[in-house]
Amino acid sequence: VDCGVEELPNKDVFIGDSSKSCVRLMPRRPFSILTFPMSALGTKFRLDDEDDNELGTTTATQHQTISSKKSVPSIASILSRCTLVRSVIELWATGKTMDDCAQDATSLMSSSSPSSSRTKADREILLKRNFKPEQSWKMTVHTLGSRYTREEQNEMRLKFSALTFPGPVKMENPSNEFIIIREIELDQTGSPVYPRHGLNKVLIPENDARPPLAVYFGRILGGARNWRGGRMEKYSLKNRVYLGPTSMDSELSLIMTNLAQVKNTSFCFDPFVGTGSILLTCALRGAYCLGTDIDIRVLRGRSSDENIYSNFRQYDLPRPDLVRSDNAIYSRHYRGHKPLYDAIVTDPPYGIRAGARKSGSRLENPRPVEEEHRYDHIAQTKPYAVSDVMSDLLDVAARTLVMGGRLCYVIPSMTDFDEQVDLPRHECLKLVHVCYQPLQMELGRRIVAMEKIADYNESKRSDYMSKVWVNGPESADKVAKIRDRLLEAAKKKPG
Structure with missing residues (x-):
């Protein structure tokens, strides 16, 4: 705003x-x-959605909030879009x-x-x-x-x-x-x-x-x-049917959807969907949702009544599309196409409560998968460095976001983190917001929003990837070794 x-x-x-x-x-x-001034309501607030209903009404089509058909939106419609006000x-x-x-x-x-x-x-x-x-x-x-x-x-x-x-x-x-x-x-x-x-x-x-x-x-x-x-109580995690150890709380998810400018008819993508907590808040904004994850068990859920779809049914929201895929090799999973997503909103795995994984065999010389098993074969996985997670995420965003589309993600950080040099960058993406949330004395996390400002050039991919970390290995290590650094800090505490 x-x-x-x-x-x-x-x-x-x-x-x-x-x-x-x-x-x-x-x-x-x-x-x-x-x-x-009151006069600013019609001129300063960005009005995108068509309906003027409170967030959280009973039907899925009524979750859009601020009306573009009114010269001055109501305070109720503005508040329904806000989270921290x-x-x-x-x-x-x-x-x-x-x-x-x-x-x-x-x-x-x-x-x-x-x-x-x-x-x-x-x-x-x-x-x-x-x-x-x-x-x-x-x-x-x-x-x-x-x-x-x-x-x-x-x-x-x-x-x-x-x-x-x-x-x-x-x-x-x-x-x-x-x-x-x-x-x-x-x-x-x-x-x-x-x-x-x-x-x-x-x-x-x-x-x-x-x-x-x-x-x-x-x-x-x-x-x-x-x-x-x-309102926060209604969407609280403790009321959800299906949860996991890394489910994003509803308040932070709603903040992320605002930073990503998710609105009615937006096409939103979460490449690390997990239990779908972020996609659910995107759906509350009226967005069409696609989520992917490498862990088929999380996508399937615990039972037919306890899975990602259960949470969406709970709030009478349209089902999201879910695909098992590996963001490290996104371009191998999907055909080349024009930019598709209006927003990518995600909480990447950074190895504190759940380690990141990518496709790869644990053997030095793996056997090729036989043709008759390719249809339902699930590849083995191996550890996925957090620095590579972030590099690949920005690369996928630069490729697949529409012009002006936004990437919003969470990144862990400790007290020595410098936003100017330690955040990953990409030539096609402009940094627009960084919001810091302290968690412990040593640890915090930053909610980062980036906007696509240039078309992706496939021939420059190597150059893009080499410039993701401003200070190279030093910046990447601050994110990649976050778990080890936390354990080391815990050992130094008295008692």
Whole structure:
């Protein structure tokens, strides 16, 4: 999403140059606030799919989300496509204290006391859109990183009593939900730097007296407190019929489909499909899905009721096409054809929980397969170096993606990993996104998205492959020996 940026009124809370980024960052803030004008909804958000239904409705054809037929998409349709967005709030007022914020909100309501940052026309639009006598409402208090009693929260609400909303109060499913957000300084784990209560739940007066970083007041346009958790729970791995040790969790899979720009009618390919967890989220986006794997046992599943197709039936999604094949020799499995895939979304085997394999005999001089056995013969496999896995993956993507199509994959990394030189590259693919997820002190993984920008030239294949790793063996070894390096790091730990 390309956000149009507006400064929040309380500018001193944030740091950074608004001309360079739409993310307003602050020290020790474990989250980001994106701000944009309402007019940006129709011009800045990329609208690709035809339907405007929530992700996760009952029929397979209704999993598409953001409508291209509407000049301004609904907040619900945008949220249905987002994975990490907690909520969308129409900001009405802000201040350094609760009293300042309440005063700013009150000035918004008063045409005789215009706010310095809003015109009379702005206020009239807000009032016309939001205030209808019959509409019910409630006011929620959200205190980030602190606990307040119900009585203390009611005292905060009373500061906004001058707003005098005309409709009836309704605590469940109101027409309008207003929210007061009190922000304090949090560390990177989301815990308060200056906790209001100690371990014994006793109030710490000096911390309680500290002023908030900012107080916000607004109307929730989409994303009630439990909306995201409920959706993630629906697609959680623990609810799946068929799982394996390397099944990708639903949240990360949905993020990958967004980075790969998977949409309705996309043709998606996963060359290391495993139990199909990534393909399933592609299907939730309305894509046609093809998955391949070298392990026939994973493709067949445990039984007729416990396999990849079972998961797709569980969510009423079209069956994917599954083929046993070896990505190391992709061109030998399939006829030469024009670029085919809109997106390749995959989690390659990097040898931590499941080692990579490719076709090959364990014997020095293997016997040729007799003609009568070729139809159902399953070749032996041998270890497949992770560096070769990544080289072959980029080569297949450069060959088979349509122009502008995207490859999105996961790659493991340790603390000495340098994105500038240690990520695999290809002349036909442009790096567009790298997202880091820490897993342990030494280990993390990066979600990488690349876009095809040039046609593949078969005569240059050797040259392509020689340039995959910028620093040659040094870069490749950081990925290829990830398991050995983890074991070595574990031995050095005390105890």
